[in-house]
Amino acid sequence: MTALPTQVLVPGGSASTLVAAASGGDTCTAGDGVFLEVNNGNAGARTLTLATPGTVEGLPISDRQVTIPPGERWKIPIPARLYAGSDGQCAITYTPDAASVTVGAFKVI
Structure with a gap:
């Protein structure tokens, strides 16, 4: 897995960069104000699976799956x-x- 750097977006505005998603998956630092921006340039939908390692009352939380339609950019x-x-x-x-x-991984401050 490739670690995505967290790009900090400051109040006055910031340049931002998206990189090619790694075929083996990526990681990013989770936190308040953090979001992924995903651009699907493919002709078909792509599904992102976000691992949810926590539990509630001993039961595992299901991983979140987000399907990005072709040609769309989501946060x-x-x-x-x-x-x-x-x-x-x-x-x-x-x-x-x-x-x-x-x-890309971003944090709003």
Whole structure:
């Protein structure tokens, strides 16, 4: 998995960059004000699976799946309470593959 750097968006505005999604998946730091921006440049839908390592009353929380239609650009919140593993990271995978998908992790301050 490739670690996505968190790009901080400041009140006066910031440049932002999306990178090619890694075929083996990506990780990003989860937290308040953090979100993923995902651009699906593929002709078919792509589904992101966000690992949810937590439990509620001993029961595992199902991983979140978000389907991005072809040609669309979405923003997905990544709060730590849902997505942070023991290392503070959110694990992201792409199906059927990461072809023509670009992604970036951002934090609004």
